Amino acid sequence: MDLTILFSPIDESLYAGLGAPSSFFRSIHAFTEKMPDYRGAHIAIFGIKEERGSHNNKGTASGPDEIRKKLYHLKKGLGAYRIVDLGNLNIGHDVSESYVRVSEVCRMLLEHNVLPIIIGGSHDLDYGQYCAYETMEKLVSLLNIDAYLDLEEKSESPENRHHIHKILLHEPNYLFSYTHLAYQSYLIDPQSVSILEKLYFEAFRVGQIRTNIQEIEPVVRNADMVAFDITAIRSADAPGNANAQPFGLTGEEACQICWYAGLNEKLSSIGFYEYNPSYDDAHKKTASVIATMIWYFIEGYYNRKNEQNFKSNDFMKYSVSMPVEPEVISFYKSKFSEKWWMEIPYQNGKEKYSRNSIVPCSYSDYQTAVKGEVPDRYISTLAKLL
The missing domain is CATH 3.40.800.10 (Ureohydrolase domain)
Incomplete structure (x- = not known):
């Protein structure tokens, strides 16, 4: 055009x-x-x-x-x-x-x-x-x-x-x-x-x-x-x-x-x-x-780090066992920027949600999960994925 x-x-x-x-x-x-x-x-x-x-x-x-x-x-x-x-x-x-x-x-x-x-x-x-x-x-x-x-x-x-x-x-x-x-x-x-x-x-x-x-x-x-x-x-x-x-x-x-x-x-x-x-x-x-x-x-x-491949060695994965549902919450931390992400599962057949299932979060969300509490960010995102 x-x-x-x-x-x-x-x-x-x-x-x-x-x-x-x-x-x-x-x-x-x-x-x-x-x-x-x-x-x-x-x-x-x-x-x-x-x-x-x-x-x-x-x-x-x-x-x-x-x-x-x-x-x-x-x-x-x-x-x-x-x-x-x-x-x-x-x-x-x-x-x-x-x-x-x-x-x-x-x-x-x-x-x-x-x-x-x-x-x-x-x-x-x-x-x-x-x-x-x-x-x-x-x-x-x-x-x-x-x-x-x-x-x-x-x-x-x-x-x-x-x-x-x-x-x-x-x-x-x-x-x-x-x-x-x-x-x-x-x-x-x-x-x-x-x-x-x-x-x-x-x-x-x-x-x-x-x-x-x-x-x-x-x-x-x-x-x-x-x-x-x-x-x-x-x-x-x-x-x-x-x-x-x-x-x-x-x-x-x-x-x-x-x-x-x-x-x-x-x-x-x-x-x-x-x-x-x-x-x-x-x-x-x-x-x-x-x-x-x-x-x-x-x-x-122009300072973007291209941090999208969470399965690469550029990330540390932390799996937190929970006393309530969900049984485990997975977190990812970038080794370079030290930013955090949190993984929320989505149902089979709803692949349209795949790009939104790993959401940005903060270290405080990880700390909340370690205390045995489900972070608010997890709950609100899960509600949108259902």
């Missing part, structure tokens, strides 16, 4: 004067005069200036280019970059068509093993990101990072307030797990959290993350796709949003999560949404934070 007809090139003002070979911009291939060939690339960045799904955060259409201004000025990180910037995806005649366009571009990239980094635009664009997996013939784990749960009914709210509800009800259903990070209790209906728990999905408050952010790493490591709404970041660090809150993740914590996401070998797409330059400060602080988050994600990507 000729992507040139779907995208608009990057305005020269965004990269003018960037002559230093060490700059991020000079280390990638961007759509300036000619569309770069995405085939063979590791990562493809593209923006979408779609804001019609937003109710009170109009202005997000200007977000992608403001983020680029900051990202292009950063220095190239480690690794042999094979990154393209496809420019900005042209929006559809309505928001539904924009979802389709996001889906089609992401699907095409995924089929060529190219990881899309989407710069929005309103958060509901993650519906298009999710739909890209429909033909992949695999179950998908979605990680959503947002101060709000966005589970409202369609008739009562704009698109960016019910898009998660829309994903949960999407047919055909290929969603294996849904995890929500950084919600703020005073902004959401408690019944929404109860709904997620009944579906054996997980939701973590900001306070839970801050207590021990290392315990969030296995959660991030389990995701196939990430949708990051910058509303989750506190207004002191990211004021560029109509819904910015005084409390939330710090910029450093957001970068840490993006680093974890980049390291995740399962993860195949990520989107950054709801940045509104009209609410940002004079120095465009929020754009700088998001650009740095993207930089850390890419840095994590």
Whole structure:
């Protein structure tokens, strides 16, 4: 497919004067005069200036280019970059068509093993990101990072307030797990959290993350796709949003999560949404934070360890005898990264669950099993595999 007809090139003002070979911009291939060939690339960045799904955060259409201004000025990180910037995806005649366009571009990239980094635009664009997996013939784990749960009914709210509800009800259903990070209790209906728990999905408050952010790493490591709404970041660090809150993740914590996401070998797409330059400060602080988050994600990507073959000598296997069902829980520990995984059995005839039967976990899950208790992560995953 000729992507040139779907995208608009990057305005020269965004990269003018960037002559230093060490700059991020000079280390990638961007759509300036000619569309770069995405085939063979590791990562493809593209923006979408779609804001019609937003109710009170109009202005997000200007977000992608403001983020680029900051990202292009950063220095190239480690690794042999094979990154393209496809420019900005042209929006559809309505928001539904924009979802389709996001889906089609992401699907095409995924089929060529190219990881899309989407710069929005309103958060509901993650519906298009999710739909890209429909033909992949695999179950998908979605990680959503947002101060709000966005589970409202369609008739009562704009698109960016019910898009998660829309994903949960999407047919055909290929969603294996849904995890929500950084919600703020005073902004959401408690019944929404109860709904997620009944579906054996997980939701973590900001306070839970801050207590021990290392315990969030296995959660991030389990995701196939990430949708990051910058509303989750506190207004002191990211004021560029109509819904910015005084409390939330710090910029450093957001970068840490993006680093974890980049390291995740399962993860195949990520989107950054709801940045509104009209609410940002004079120095465009929020754009700088998001650009740095993207930089850390890419840095994590180029530090992946290819830890997927659990039968290799690169792993130590620990079998823990239990006083209750199950009789044994098997754990795997990487000799290189010292990360942990836990094996959960699935029933014969349900081979579609095979790629989700060994789940990321933490050392504390292993310690829980040694004490004779079944880890919560084991119970919730087993419920999804039955």
